Amino acid sequence: MKRKGIIAFCILTSISLLAGCFPTKNPEATTTETTIQKNENGWGNSSDSSQDDTNDRNDNPDGQNLAPDFTATLADGSSFTLSDYRGSVILLNFWASWCGPCVGEMPAFEQLNNEYGDEVVILAVNCMEDENTVNQFITDNGYTFPIAYDVNGSISDLYPTDGIPYTLVIGTDGTVLETFLGADSADVQYREYKSAIDAALQQ
Helix, strand or coil: CHHHHHHHHHHHHHHHHHHCECCCCCCCCECCCCCCEEEECCCCCCCCHHHHHHHHHHCCCCCCCECCCCEEEECCCCEEEHHHHCCCEEEEEEECCCCHHHHHHHHHHHHHHHHHHHHEEEEEEECCCCHHHHHHHHHHHCCCCCEECCCCCCCHHHCCCCCECEEEEECCCCEEEEEEECCCCHHHHHHHHHHHHHHHHHC
16 A cells, blocks of 8 residues: 555656646645646636636736736846836746746756847746745756746736746737746757747747
C-alpha cells in the first residue's frame, strides 16, 4: 500500500508539472489539469466565463480586449509602465520561483529576448514573493530579460487566471491577442510564443 501511494504521488506530481500551479502563496498548491490552455482574444481558459465581463474590467466602451495598465518596479531598480510601450508587441508573463512549469519555461523568454531585442517587450511579473527571493533567483539563473516585483499581488489581481505560468501576447494597440495557461518545455514554449509574437508583429 505504501508503494502504491508513492507511485500515485509521483504521477500526480508529474501531471501538475506539465500543467501549471495555482497563483497562491502556498507553494504546495498545484493544479492537476494536463493540457496547456490557449485562448485567442480572451482571458484564461478557452472556456473561461470571465470573458463576459472583460469590457467592464477594462473600462473600454469600444469592446476591445485592452490589457489593464500598471506600473511595476523591476529587479534592476527601474520602473515599468505597460502603457508606455503602446506601439510595441509585449509578452507578459506571471510566474513564481516555486512553480516548476514557470521555472522550466524561462529559458524561452531569455532566448526570445535575445532574438527580438527592442522589437518585442518581454516582462515576467513575479507573483507575491519577496524581493530577495526574486533577486536570488535571477542571480542563480543569470536571466537578463526584465523581471518585475508584485509582492502584494496588485498587478496579478488585474489579470485573473486559474493558475500560473500565465502568459499574454499583447498587440501594438494594447489589446490581448493570445493567452497561454500552463507550460511545456522551454523548447516547446519558445515555438509557441514565437509564433504568437510573429503573428502580432504582422498585424
